[in-house]
Amino acid sequence: MSVPLRIALIASARFPVREPFAGGLEAHTWTLAKTLSDRGHHVELFAAPGSDPALGVRELPVHRPVLSTAARADISMPDAWWMAEHHAYLQLMLYLARDGRERFHVVHNNSLHHLPVAMASTLRQPVVTTLHTPPTPWLESAVQAQDDCPVTFAAVSAHTAAAWHATAPAARVVRNGVDTRMWAPGPGGPYLVWSGRLVREKGAHLAAEAARQAGMPLRLAGPIGDRRYFAEHLAPLLGDDISYEGHLDRHALARLVGGAAAALVTPCWDEPYGLVVAEALACGTPVCGFDRGALGEILTPDCGRLAPADDAAALAALIPEVVRLDRRAARERAERFCSLDTMADQYTWLYEELVA
Incomplete structure (x- = not known):
């Protein structure tokens, strides 16, 4: 058996990682966290408020920062949700840069946000990012802003790896898996x-x-x-x-x-x-x-x-x-x-x- 690892798993802040799942990303994150924990690894999941407490969740601080009247009046001010999500990931990455070296062997970014990639060079442990979507401008920018982006990328399919090839040419294909014990064979039927x-x-x-x-x-x-x-x-x-x-x-x-x-x-x-x-x-x-x-x-x-x-x-x-x-x-x-x-x-x- 592998030596137990201490893994920081970063989830999407959009929806809680709990059943019934909002979508495939939340289902995948829940399954990955539980499986790695069942294998003896220590997984700390950074996820949206309301996520499954059985996973050892640390809630992402998804709340609006306290902005001055002048800042809120700025015509470039993004919408409230964008600002809250940005604030949550910024706080998380600053925390990992400060205290992550002693707590984790590896950081796995399973979110769609750009800051875990843009700020990966501030961390002292390896960072893995799973590519779940076609290329996005924010994430491409985060990679290209660094002369030597330190992130190791994994893509959920060969199709997705090919779509990201110009930005992440070394992305490895790790397809999403399903629990074949839970998703058990059924009898079929008329519908x-x-x-x-x-x-x-x-x-x-x-x-x-x-x-x-x-x-x-x-x-x-x-x-x-x-x-x-x-x-x-x-x-x-x-x-x-x-x-x-x-x-x-x-x-x-x-x-x-x-x-x-x-x-x-x-x-x-x-x-x-x-x-x-x-x-x-x-x-x-x-x-x-x-x-x-x-x-x-x-x-x-x-x-x-x-x-x-x-x-x-x-x-x-x-x-x-x-x-x-x-x-x-x-x-x-x-x-x-x-x-x-x-x-x-x-x-x-x-x-x-x-x-x-």
Whole structure:
């Protein structure tokens, strides 16, 4: 067994890291923190207020700084949330620069904020940053502002690594893993399932159109991230054959996914990874999705099909093929390619390499 490491894990300040998860980033952070802790490492998670206390959380101080009247009147003053988030990460990085050397072997930045990268040179221990999104101007600027950026980057897919190649050419691919014990094989059933944040870029309305064209019922699950989108584009589609099951915790969601004949995955943007694909496969549920982003890295003909982007009719035409695929093949793909143990091994090896 590896020597126990002391790891500072920096989460996003946007949403608490707790169930039911706001999105894939929070689910991934929770899973990584718990798995590393279960392996005997000491993980201190810096996360938004309200995060799961069982993870050993230190709350990020996400509050507005006390600004003078003159500062607040400045026409360049950003909005309140931007300022609160900036203040939280600035305080955290100053704390790590001051006291982190004695407390941690490695700092793992799992947030989307630029300051942990921009201020990495102030720390005396190695810094790992996971790239969860396409390139952003703030993060590219943080890297380019340093003659020799000391951060080691990991990308959640080969697609994401390629997108970041100009800025982080040495990024290693460490795919997000799912707990194949918790996401257990299900029996399948007579309906289709779609899960994720209910926002336009996830394309749940296209899944509803495809399911209806294919003549199969669809169950939707996830947090409503955009209430206007839900009201205007999804609510009118709901009925006996298309239902919204709510924002479910992992166990309820796993039962729903495992009871489906197939999972529809309909991103309207280039998905950097696609955690819902891995979750469905772990439940033995084959996937029918759009060929966007990293989905083609995860799926094989044994466990899924991909339609051209944004084409609900083409997706509907593939559904009869997908529901006939072998559920055992889907499960085996998850175990081999996107398991939690594989992800945790790769991050542990990376930490040990950098610390050594």
